[in-house]
Amino acid sequence: MKPKFSTLIILTFITALLLLPFAISGNYLPTLREQSFNLYQVFQGEIYKQVTGYVSLAFVLFEMVLTVRKRGRGWLMKITIPGSIIFWRSLHIFIGVGLVAATLIHTIGANGLNFNAIFLWVFFAVTLSALVGVVAETGVLESSRRYYGTPPAKNPEKEGKKRGFGISKGKLIAKMRDFWLPTHIILVAIFFVMLGFHIFIAYYYQ
Known part of the structure; x- marks a missing residue:
């Protein structure tokens, strides 16, 4: 079942x-290094x-399960992946919040330097673009x-009313999705490219 608006607000607060x-982190990391250097190490x-x-x-790979589920018929031919699109989309949202938590644990809140700093901000943009879009749409x-x-009036000329100015719920949702979804997809593509470089750099400088 797709998360309700109230649930998404809670997830936004948690995020x-x-x-x-x-x-x-600029305040507590120096303190941690000075007072608990062994733990910091x-x-x-x-x-x-x-x-x-x-x-x-692993969280990132789980996130890609949604793409596999949506494109499963074309990519996997006769292999059937259980679960509905709504189920996988909901799981995608919860795992996304879990990925933020995993990233916090991995970095202990450090913003990184140079490439890693940009990579982290791209990740934040990926997360927020999806969460804000889904919350607004829901x-x-x-x-x-x-x-x-x-x-709009049914018969504006007969009723003497002005023509309506606005947008229907369906069109509004469609326009919102046309904006935030492509933005999210582009950011995800950038994220994956940078993820590859991040993994390469991490092993290269071991």
């Missing part, structure tokens, strides 16, 4: 809390980075309103 450490150690990195990568979908603006 905001998960992103908060990245905004204040564990977080920066190769084993910790590899384990949490693979966990984050909010309109669950609304009792059928028309946004001044609804």
Whole structure:
């Protein structure tokens, strides 16, 4: 079942809390390094980075399950993947929030430098573009309103009313999706290219 608007608001709040450490990491990371240097070394150690990195990568691969489900008939021919599109789309949303948590654990809130900093911001853009788009779309979908603006009269000339100015719910959702979905897809493509470079750099400088 597709998450309701109230559930998506909660997920948005959780995502905001998960992103908060990245905004204040400049304050607590130096303190952690000074007061608990051994723990800080564990977080920066190769084993910790590899384990949490693979966990984050697993979340990314799970996210791609939605694409496989949607294109399964064309790509996988006779192989049938169980579950509806709505189920996989809902799972996609929850796993996306889990990926934010995994990224926080992997980076301990550090924003990174140079390439890694840009890569992290691209990831934030991927997450927020999807979450904001889905929340806005679901909010309109669950609304009792059928028309946004001044609804048109059935017979404006006979009734002496002006023609309506606005947009129907269906067209509004379609226009919203035409904006946020391509944006999200482009950001995802950029993210995957940068992910490949990130993995290469991580192993190259071991």
